[in-house]
Amino acid sequence: MVTVEEQFGIQLRVTTGLRTIDEQNRLYEQGRTTSGNIVTWVRGGYSYHNYGLAIDVIEIKDKKVNWDENVLIRISSVGIRNGFSWGGNWKKQKDYPHFEITFGYKASELLEKYNKGELDNEGYIIFD
Ligand SMILES: [Zn+2]
DSSP: OOOHHHHHOOOEEEEEOOOOHHHHHHHHHBTTTBSSOOOOSSOTTSSGGGGTOEEEEEEEETTEEEOOHHHHHHHHHHHHHTTOEEGGGOSSSOOTTEEEOOTTOOHHHHHHHHHHTOBOTTSOBOOO
């Protein structure tokens, strides 16, 4: 597995991994019924973050966050090669820091498993 650091000399940090459904619902309200900018387009249960299947990354350069999205565009091929779908390829509302692995499941299917309690001891979905 080639890493972003090996290929580009870029160091990434994961800023978000697992986000609970409650956290997702609170985030969805941001910019709608609570203050702040809109940062998500889906309610709780419809983000792959809710199942630990998505990460958001950012470059750390000289010990500071580099918000330049061009870096994320550059490194996206590494994530894609490692099996992730990239939010920068979404048709609407591109999400450059976002990478996810769906294992072929729609979020609605994962939510159904969640609601049926098909979870392991740590709260992760049990796949068939
Ligand atoms: Zn994300």
